[in-house]
Amino acid sequence: xxxxxxxxxxxxxxxxxxxxxxxxxxxxxxxxxxxxxxxxxxxxxxxxxxxxxxxxxxxxxxxxxxxxxxxxxxxxxxxxxxxxxxxxxxxxxxxxxxxxxxxxxxxxxxxxxxxxxxxxxxxxxxxxxxxxxxxxxxxxxxxxxxxxxxxxxxxxxxxxxxxxxxxxxxxxxxxxxxxxxxxxxxxxxxxxxxxxxxxxxxxxxxxxxxxxxxxxxxxxxxxxxxxxxxxxxxxxxxxxxxxxxxxxxxxxxxxxxxxxxxxxxxxxxxxxxxxxxxxxxxxxxxxxxxxxxxxxxxxxxxxxxxxxxxxxxxxxxxxxxxxxxxxxxxxxxxxxxxxxxxxxxxxxxxxxxxxxxxxxxxxxxxxxxxxxxxxxxxxxxxxxxxxxxxxxxxxxxxxxxxxxxxx
Amino acid sequence: xxxxxxxxxxxxxxxxxxxxxxxxxxxxxxxxxxxxxxxxxxxxxxxxxxxxxxxxxxxxxxxxxxxxxxxxxxxxxxxxxxxxxxxxxxxxxxxxxxxxxxxxxxxxxxxxxxxxxxxxxxxxxxxxxxxxxxxxxxxxxxxxxxxxxxxxxxxxxxxxxxxxxxxxxxxxxxxxxxxxxxxxxxxxxxxxxxxxxxxxxxxxxxxxxxxxxxxxxxxxxxxxxxxxxxxxxxxxxxxxxxxxxxxxxxxxxxxxxxxxxxxxxxxxxxxxxxxxxxxxxxxxxxxxxxxxxxxxxxxxxxxxxxxxxxxxxxxxxxxxxxxxxxxxxxxxxxxxxxxxxxxxxxxxxxxxxxxxxxxxxxxxxxxxxxxxxxxxxxxxxxxxxxxxxxxxxxxxxxxxxxxxxxx
Numbered sequence: 001x002x003x004x005x006x007x008x009x010x011x012x013x014x015x016x017x018x019x020x021x022x023x024x025x026x027x028x029x030x031x032x033x034x035x036x037x038x039x040x041x042x043x044x045x046x047x048x049x050x051x052x053x054x055x056x057x058x059x060x061x062x063x064x065x066x067x068x069x070x071x072x073x074x075x076x077x078x079x080x081x082x083x084x085x086x087x088x089x090x091x092x093x094x095x096x097x098x099x100x101x102x103x104x105x106x107x108x109x110x111x112x113x114x115x116x117x118x119x120x121x122x123x124x125x126x127x128x129x130x131x132x133x134x135x136x137x138x139x140x141x142x143x144x145x146x147x148x149x150x151x152x153x154x155x156x157x158x159x160x161x162x163x164x165x166x167x168x169x170x171x172x173x174x175x176x177x178x179x180x181x182x183x184x185x186x187x188x189x190x191x192x193x194x195x196x197x198x199x200x201x202x203x204x205x206x207x208x209x210x211x212x213x214x215x216x217x218x219x220x221x222x223x224x225x226x227x228x229x230x231x232x233x234x235x236x237x238x239x240x241x242x243x244x245x246x247x248x249x250x251x252x253x254x255x256x257x258x259x260x261x262x263x264x265x266x267x268x269x270x271x272x273x274x275x276x277x278x279x280x281x282x283x284x285x286x287x288x289x290x291x292x293x294x295x296x297x298x299x300x301x302x303x304x305x306x307x308x309x310x311x312x313x314x315x316x317x318x319x320x321x322x323x324x325x326x327x328x329x330x331x332x333x334x335x336x337x338x339x340x341x342x343x344x345x346x347x348x349x350x351x352x353x354x355x356x357x358x359x360x361x362x363x364x365x366x367x368x369x370x371x372x373x374x375x376x377x378x379x380x381x382x383x384x385x386x387x388x389x390x391x392x393x394x395x396x397x398x399x400x401x402x403x404x405x406x407x
Numbered sequence: 408x409x410x411x412x413x414x415x416x417x418x419x420x421x422x423x424x425x426x427x428x429x430x431x432x433x434x435x436x437x438x439x440x441x442x443x444x445x446x447x448x449x450x451x452x453x454x455x456x457x458x459x460x461x462x463x464x465x466x467x468x469x470x471x472x473x474x475x476x477x478x479x480x481x482x483x484x485x486x487x488x489x490x491x492x493x494x495x496x497x498x499x500x501x502x503x504x505x506x507x508x509x510x511x512x513x514x515x516x517x518x519x520x521x522x523x524x525x526x527x528x529x530x531x532x533x534x535x536x537x538x539x540x541x542x543x544x545x546x547x548x549x550x551x552x553x554x555x556x557x558x559x560x561x562x563x564x565x566x567x568x569x570x571x572x573x574x575x576x577x578x579x580x581x582x583x584x585x586x587x588x589x590x591x592x593x594x595x596x597x598x599x600x601x602x603x604x605x606x607x608x609x610x611x612x613x614x615x616x617x618x619x620x621x622x623x624x625x626x627x628x629x630x631x632x633x634x635x636x637x638x639x640x641x642x643x644x645x646x647x648x649x650x651x652x653x654x655x656x657x658x659x660x661x662x663x664x665x666x667x668x669x670x671x672x673x674x675x676x677x678x679x680x681x682x683x684x685x686x687x688x689x690x691x692x693x694x695x696x697x698x699x700x701x702x703x704x705x706x707x708x709x710x711x712x713x714x715x716x717x718x719x720x721x722x723x724x725x726x727x728x729x730x731x732x733x734x735x736x737x738x739x740x741x742x743x744x745x746x747x748x749x750x751x752x753x754x755x756x757x758x759x760x761x762x763x764x765x766x767x768x769x770x771x772x773x774x775x776x777x778x779x780x781x782x783x784x785x786x787x788x789x790x791x792x793x794x795x796x797x798x799x800x801x802x803x804x805x806x807x808x809x810x811x812x813x814x
Contacts, residue, residue: 041556046769047769048555049768055555055558055559059558078590081586081587084587085649086651087622090649094584097673098674147457150462151449152462177447177486179491179493181485181486181487181488181494183466215493218653219657239496239501241651242493244652244653245624245650246650247657250626253626265501266500266501269685278676358455361457
């Protein structure tokens, strides 16, 4: 049974995957493609007595493009269970990465057919829902992550959050590895920080949101999310990779009316090597399908790896038209400070959440002024004034630029 | 704040990680280590006003070994939430893989301190529980995966399972990408296959088990597992990577009295590159902690990549003494057939589950004789007789060897 058919044109019900394939030494790309197509669908390494031609005709994949290592495979939708992301991943991103037939293999992109895509809910809020909730129509949103990543007791955590909000942050989020450690238990933190949010909203006259990290075993995660909702929270954040799709889908299915912020901690373990693993673009598309409202996609600048073109491609995939799914709010985070706001907004446009942790709390005059400086940088960009010029009349911005951009 | 302290000796409450570190061009390994230690614990890319020395003293990590690219870091247990694997991964295997400071970074091994390890349940059954359940004391267990991977309707699925069991398989499992597709819905398949199991048990006089794949959104996964239990099933299988730790921990916490078989589909997306990502050894250790009873660890032979020494190291980690955690039953699967049983058992010992899909259903005389041949191969090994000799009086084995080992 051969799965290569270069004359095949994908049907409207096919799921199409684009792979980069580097065959093992001594193996041809065609033979590697046969093995990949078989292992990711209906085949195995030897001919079997239980196969019949009807199965091959109905469910067989089609390798329809092989070009300089790039390979496109069309899979009939019936191979997959609707609304079950683990099932889909176990097929098209499962055993194949460990096959001897390939030296390297990367799932570069994935294209969902309409019906399968629509079996997933997509974001409930997305860009416009979040903007409505915060009452901020046009400018980039400014967020911070409470720092140090770990170690603050809950009272101090809430206080730092308060300072961030009144300084000008729209959003305060927990760090990806803060869940419910003994020095800062979840419920205590949420209560104190939401109380601080209320004070900050009143004092600033602006909408403010807090994104507590609920990442944990699914039952506990749902209890924590309900706790957040029951105490006036409107957001939760979740580490989508370390939690996994089974838990993530459960959280979204629980339909608690909360905005879901997706942090991607651990993604680079499989996205970074350009020849092997799974691209961030694929992870982003899957996240949109399952219903993440906001997603970290990189900065193109800052402390994390990730080239500009790749970040833009991911942005387009989560923001652009995709059946009737709402656009996901792109989040840039990692090594950001006020001096990086202009190039970041130039790259990403205004529909971006700018998350700065060290870039706020590392301000020479402390957290509140760090938040002030971030907002000033955003205001300068929106008013089309250079940071240097704006800093002339805004000392907080000036101090930030002196710390992070002079040299 | 420096985290490197080569005189530090890990305390009994430290979690220790061993990394392979390749710094980015122009960066020293020491500076990469500082960045990794900071990002995986309490630090960030810049000094911050909200840090105080008490936090560093209590929660600071210690890089205590740097040797030819191998780096050991000790993390105080208080950095982590007990019994929360996503939290632990988001710390020590989170953002660090994407840092600009490293060209490649691999989490090679992890050592849990007693108290943190004991916050996890470990396997309920493990090797001895499974052996007791099946009534097989010494020999390797023989399992098959129903093939083709996808496409059989539920009735045919059950029939192939029946043939496998009466031929001699102890275990029949679903394939990793079969969940509840329309051609073979979950409940229908489970009912028919468990009924076939009962018939096979009666006919053979042996204990038989069926491992239906419950991988899906957590709530649905729990419903499916309960359905299996309510209809006399004793096992479920789950794709631990594509499901993720949040769902996996929920399934185990549900405490349904079911043996949990862990399939590792997708692991090679991050385990295969020896310089980057996370090792299979780490994934195996984490799986044992959370309570997986059986785990795919490779074959050392067959269609999947994975060198012998690595497979043995993983085997030792899940079987060897580890506080009071029960040993996980190692599963070898991927391209196995009767001819590979002797070298496999020589490598792995008798405490192994030998899963052959194509190596059963690809037998020239069909599934039942394929299963007969697999058991004959195991019997030959247990009786210390060569396969060639044993095949002289066992035609099913002979036919298998002729198909797969002659050339």
